[in-house]
Amino acid sequence: MPYPADTSLFFEYIRFDFVTSGAFSYNQAHPPSAYLSIMIKLLSLAILFSLIYFMLKRYRNTVDQPPPPPSVSEDMVQCAHCHIHLPKNESIKEGSLHYCSEAHRQQHQR
Structure with missing residues (x-):
């Protein structure tokens, strides 16, 4: 039974085929380990970019602030x-x- 082209990669790998066998059928062309490694790489890149973004934002906020004026004490x-x-x-x-x-x-x- 053909599936639409817009299904996710996970559902292309594991399908529940009610008509033919009534059990799970696995698509051997796209094993889940390949998708898992891609997802891990994408997730680690997203974490890396967010860390760099927040570090640069914090650095910019500290650089932009002028030093506090010296306190002048009076008698x-x-x-x-x-x-x-x-x-x-x-x-x-x-x-x-x-x-x-x-x-x-x-x-x-x-």
Whole structure:
């Protein structure tokens, strides 16, 4: 009994023939070991290409990122009036005292 040309390779090798014998018949022209070796080669190539792809993608992501900016630490001072801490360059200095605002400087002088 002829089978259509679009059947898979596996079904060309093992067919169940109900009409003639009622049992499995094997196509000796295409043994399963040949298909197995082809499938193993294709699978290993697919794995190899996917590994190379993901390794290159990871490498590209690490190369494209700029280095983090260096952290700049600033000296902190305490307001003489309210005792809040603020950066030294934002404080108002009078003598050895630092203030967070002009109003606190004036209030502390009274």
